Amino acid sequence: MDKGASDHVLTADQHVALAEAVRRAEADTSGEVRLMVVTHPLVRHPFYALMWAALLALVLPWPLAFLTPLDVPALLGAQAAAFALAGALLLATPLGRALVPRAAVEEAARAAALDHFLALGMHGTRGRTGVLILVAPDDRIVEVVADEAIHARVGAGAWQEVCAAVLEGARDGRLAEGLEAGVDVVGRILKAHLPAADSGPNELPDRVLVI
Secondary structure, eight states: OOHHHHHHHSOHHHHHHHHHHHHHHHTTBSOEEEEEEOOSOSSOTHHHHHHHHHHHHHHTHHHHHHHSOOOHHHHHHHHHHHHHHHHHHHHHSTHHHHTSOHHHHHHHHHHHHHHHHHHTTGGGSTTSOEEEEEEEGGGTEEEEEEOHHHHHHHOGGGGHHHHHHHHHHHHTTOHHHHHHHHHHHHHHHHHHHOBOSSOOOOOSOOSOEEO
């Protein structure tokens, strides 16, 4: 965990409160919950910045050819200039990130959540009862990955309330509150569908991961 990033996103007291929320959610259930906050963009935007700049450069010569007396060399020069200027603008300003397609962000979030679920060993719990909540505040997206024992009982739709609770807090600058609300929803789902059969060990750490 990057301590600097962690301190910037969540205070020490918030880390403690969220770890306690995870413990509450897991109490009297066989579930294992983890939280992850991603502090960097999920999609690196240079590819899309250059793609949009190239598209503009391809389209620009046509209206210029019909509406102006420019000859071919001048049109090619305008095309090159448009690509260079648009590319520089999109690479150097937040506008480039804003033009990343939402579908690409959603796909990256899902892939990141699955990758971290496996990397954290959450698929190795005794009952296959791990639940990972991953949030990327800058991209305004939340992903929930639930292992097969839980997913088989509740389905994908059950996690929409979790995502909505986390996003509501993140949008208002209350990320810790949103995460705690999301964990509380997970706790209710676990208690309803996976009550503890015994007092087994806590298989995964309760602390929040900030990367």
